[in-house]
Amino acid sequence: MGLLKALNRVLALVGKELVEVMRRPAAIVSLVLGPFLVLAIFGLGYQGIRSDLRTIVVVPGNQALPTNPAQYQDFAGPGIRIVNVTTDEAAAKAELAGDAVDLVVVIPADARADFEAGRQAALRVVMNQADPVQANYASFLAETLAADVNRELFKQAAAEGKGYVVSVGGQQLASIPPEVIASPIKAAMENIAPITPGIVGFFGPAALALILQHMCIALVALSVVRERRSGAMDLFRVSPVNPIELILGKVLSYGFLGGVVAFLSMLLLVGVLGVPVLGSLALVAAVIGLLLLASLGLGLLISVVSDSERQAVQLALLALLASMFFSGFILPIAEFTQPVQVAAQVLPVTHGIRLLQDLLLRGSIIHVWQVGALAAIAAVLLATSWVLLRREFRPT
Amino acid sequence: MTHAALAASGGASQCGWRTCIRRDAGACKRAQRSLAWSLADPPGSACSQGRATIAAADAAVVADGLTRIFDDATAVADVSFEVPPGSIFGIIGPSGSGKTTTLRMVMGSIAPTKGSVRVLGDEPLRFRRQTRERIGYMPQQFVLYPDLTVSENVDFVGSLFGLFTWRRRGRVKDVLRLLDLWDVRKRRAKDLSGGMQRRLELACALVHEPRLLILDEPTAGLDPLLRLTVWKELHRIRNAGVTILVTTQYVGETEECDQVALISEGSLIALSDPNGLRRAAFGGDVVEITTKATFDASVLEKGPQVHEIRQTGLREIRATVDDAGEGLPELVDAINAAGGDVEAAREARPTFDEVFAELVERHRRELAQVPGEPRDPEPPVEQVSLPPAPDPNAGPLPGPPSVAADATSASEPEEVPHGAA
Numbered sequence: 001m002g003l004l005k006a007l008n009r010v011l012a013l014v015g016k017e018l019v020e021v022m023r024r025p026a027a028i029v030s031l032v033l034g035p036f037l038v039l040a041i042f043g044l045g046y047q048g049i050r051s052d053l054r055t056i057v058v059v060p061g062n063q064a065l066p067t068n069p070a071q072y073q074d075f076a077g078p079g080i081r082i083v084n085v086t087t088d089e090a091a092a093k094a095e096l097a098g099d100a101v102d103l104v105v106v107i108p109a110d111a112r113a114d115f116e117a118g119r120q121a122a123l124r125v126v127m128n129q130a131d132p133v134q135a136n137y138a139s140f141l142a143e144t145l146a147a148d149v150n151r152e153l154f155k156q157a158a159a160e161g162k163g164y165v166v167s168v169g170g171q172q173l174a175s176i177p178p179e180v181i182a183s184p185i186k187a188a189m190e191n192i193a194p195i196t197p198g199i200v201g202f203f204g205p206a207a208l209a210l211i212l213q214h215m216c217i218a219l220v221a222l223s224v225v226r227e228r229r230s231g232a233m234d235l236f237r238v239s240p241v242n243p244i245e246l247i248l249g250k251v252l253s254y255g256f257l258g259g260v261v262a263f264l265s266m267l268l269l270v271g272v273l274g275v276p277v278l279g280s281l282a283l284v285a286a287v288i289g290l291l292l293l294a295s296l297g298l299g300l301l302i303s304v305v306s307d308s309e310r311q312a313v314q315l316a317l318l319a320l321l322a323s324m325f326f327s328g329f330i331l332p333i334a335e336f337t338q339p340v341q342v343a344a345q346v347l348p349v350t351h352g353i354r355l356l357q358d359l360l361l362r363g364s365i366i367h368v369w370q371v372g373a374l375a376a377i378a379a380v381l382l383a384t385s386w387v388l389l390r391r392e393f394r395p396t
Numbered sequence: 397m398t399h400a401a402l403a404a405s406g407g408a409s410q411c412g413w414r415t416c417i418r419r420d421a422g423a424c425k426r427a428q429r430s431l432a433w434s435l436a437d438p439p440g441s442a443c444s445q446g447r448a449t450i451a452a453a454d455a456a457v458v459a460d461g462l463t464r465i466f467d468d469a470t471a472v473a474d475v476s477f478e479v480p481p482g483s484i485f486g487i488i489g490p491s492g493s494g495k496t497t498t499l500r501m502v503m504g505s506i507a508p509t510k511g512s513v514r515v516l517g518d519e520p521l522r523f524r525r526q527t528r529e530r531i532g533y534m535p536q537q538f539v540l541y542p543d544l545t546v547s548e549n550v551d552f553v554g555s556l557f558g559l560f561t562w563r564r565r566g567r568v569k570d571v572l573r574l575l576d577l578w579d580v581r582k583r584r585a586k587d588l589s590g591g592m593q594r595r596l597e598l599a600c601a602l603v604h605e606p607r608l609l610i611l612d613e614p615t616a617g618l619d620p621l622l623r624l625t626v627w628k629e630l631h632r633i634r635n636a637g638v639t640i641l642v643t644t645q646y647v648g649e650t651e652e653c654d655q656v657a658l659i660s661e662g663s664l665i666a667l668s669d670p671n672g673l674r675r676a677a678f679g680g681d682v683v684e685i686t687t688k689a690t691f692d693a694s695v696l697e698k699g700p701q702v703h704e705i706r707q708t709g710l711r712e713i714r715a716t717v718d719d720a721g722e723g724l725p726e727l728v729d730a731i732n733a734a735g736g737d738v739e740a741a742r743e744a745r746p747t748f749d750e751v752f753a754e755l756v757e758r759h760r761r762e763l764a765q766v767p768g769e770p771r772d773p774e775p776p777v778e779q780v781s782l783p784p785a786p787d788p789n790a791g792p793l794p795g796p797p798s799v800a801a802d803a804t805s806a807s808e809p810e811e812v813p814h815g816a817a
Contacts, residue, residue: 230537231538240528395521396507
């Protein structure tokens with residue numbers, strides 16, 4: 001009978017939570033449908049194409065080089081869009097300073113002469129970038145451009161039959177094509193991942209994990225704090241309800257809501273955005289279940305240490321920010337220092353992202369310990385919340 | 397004396413618990429239903445002294461020397477009382493007097509610093525679930541869920557207190573009908589008026605049929621009509637056999653309780669039934685006499701029934717007697733014998749505001765007494781100096797002193813025909 005009554009109480013709490021959420025359209029939109037819509041907009045709206053860098057080529061005035069941008073465009077390849085060719089370096093830099101262009105490429109005065117004289121000529125690439133990512137990208141393109149120029153010089157020289165490249169180890173190589181002489185080794189990329197990586201495919205599971213974690217934290221944290229503020233917690237304290245039943249009620253109700261959102265989001269990811277599911281659906285469901293459990297534990301912990309809704313919201317946002325920066329969602333965890341890498345493992349979403357990406361995009365879990373880590377985080381957070389809530393239930 | 401015995405004897409006039417007598421049939425039916433409780437006259441009432449007392453084991457709540465100290469401040473000091481089963485027990489006092497702290501110790505929310513309390517036989521700090529299921533609690537503020545409907549709220553609380561679906565359905569209906577909320581059962585709690593919200597909370601506290609109902613200021617913030625409605629419901633619930641422990645800051649609501657503990661500044665200053673409180677405050681029944689002409693009360697002497705005589709106006713006298721039924725005729729005779737001519741005589745019923753003020757003032761005086769020093773002597777018979785005999789050609793007579801006038805006007809006179817007195 002006691003067990004039945006406990007079940008009765010837990011079910012009452014679950015029902016109450018679900019009805020309460022359903023009665024708040026704004027809460028459904030902001031916390032349940034909102035993340036779902038964000039995921040949809042992200043998936044459908046992100047092109048994954050980086051815009052070309054607008055570039056001015058500055059040619060030396062004394063060599064009568066062509067000034068038609070199209071000729072240089074063929075040479076520059078993708079990623080760089082030649083908008084002008086000029087001999088006026090100062091004017092080009094002025095345009096760069098005014099953000100009219102992204103790059104200024106200055107052709108060396110006489111590269112061939114320098115080469116023949118045994119000197120390296122500098123192909124100067126000038127940029128005006130504060131964004132380190134963009135700066136890296138521009139540097140990469142500049143390096144590629146320099147390599148292309150080098151190759152072109154070799155090709156021209158080889159084609160003209162210059163003696164500096166026609167013997168290797170005493171063997172005559174005049175019959176070798178100039179492009180092979182210019183580029184004896186070329187990179188050939190191979191990806192062993194089962195699918196070709198795409199932005200939406202890669203970020204989709206990560207966004208889902210982040211959304212689920214934030215939704216659970218915000219919903220459960222606010223729910224408990226609101227009850228404490230209204231005085232409902234006092235009613236619980238004098239009723240036969242105990243902290244375990246209260247926690248079970250919250251976890252089951254918000255876990256159910258999280259499950260519904262996860263199911264809908266997976267339908268969106270797979271059906272509309274074309275994200276593959278290479279792994280077992282049961283494992284995906286299990287990982288999502290663990291992620292929800294751990295996130296609810298974090299939300300409960302936030303709720304028991306917060307004394308106001310404002311504080312709960314602030315802590316939930318802090319958890320979201322920390323998750324975005326340190327979970328591997330945006331920046332790889334390996335790029336952080338060791339202590340931060342360790343701290344990142346405390347966040348449920350760190351494991352949720354990796355496990356979901358592995359399961360959906362690679363077909364299996366690569367680091368099985370992460371499943372255990374997620375379960376351990378859930379257990380520790382829920383147990384801590386229970387201890388603190390129990391203390392709150394005790395007479396003062 | 398049990399309610400049933402009281403009803404059977406018909407000799408209720410000696411009993412201090414007049415509330416019980418006034419409620420006659422209903423109260424006695426209730427008593428007959430719960431004879432096992434052997435409900436006795438409350439402690440402190442006239443008829444309880446030296447006669448039947450409530451065994452602590454039978455009392456719904458037994459508080460013994462409850463004290464709670466927060467940091468340096470004593471919120472409740474040495475409060476003891478027993479709540480008879482099937483009665484309304486009021487803890488009454490102004491805001492911040494320690495009512496809610498006392499209630500929270502009874503509920504087990506906070507632990508007493510000293511003293512002990514037992515509720516339905518259990519210590520609140522170690523309440524078993526079964527005990528909790530027998531208690532209904534209505535907090536001071538609205539703590540229910542505004543987005544749930546009226547019936548959903550009651551249903552939820554019923555589940556928490558152990559009602560299964562099959563029983564809950566009927567109970568929700570019953571309790572909503574009882575509190576006139578059935579017609580608004582589908583309305584969300586946030587859309588109810590303040591009075592309806594209080595009734596909804598009461599419904600939630602009642603849905604699981606508790607034996608003990610603990611209500612923290614159920615009438616706070618309600619208009620007088622709604623307060624009356626709430627008390628009417630409480631009487632109905634009490635008549636169904638439920639023990640009610642209620643706090644209120646409205647001193648006037650003392651009248652609604654079967655027994656009252658007056659608390660001020662954390663201390664219990666009086667514990668009795670409403671009439672017992674009146675008597676305790678003024679040392680007996682208060683009677684008022686009006687003479688046809690100016691009369692000097694200083695010529696009167698205290699008799700065996702008459703304790704205190706006070707001149708409250710040129711023609712008005714107020715006196716404290718043991719019992720109005722015997723003391724009033726004695727006083728009228730004395731006035732007549734002294735040459736006065738009584739125009740009207742009546743038993744005055746001081747308001748509970750006056751009773752409370754008097755008791756608090758007395759308590760403060762007692763606290764101000766340094767231990768070992770003699771107490772203040774009993775206040776002397778107050779005299780009003782009489783002006784010279786009025787000149788028939790002069791204008792209207794000056795009014796009585798303002799204090800006396802206030803005291804008189806604040807009273808609730810209960811007119812007694814001269815002859816009957």
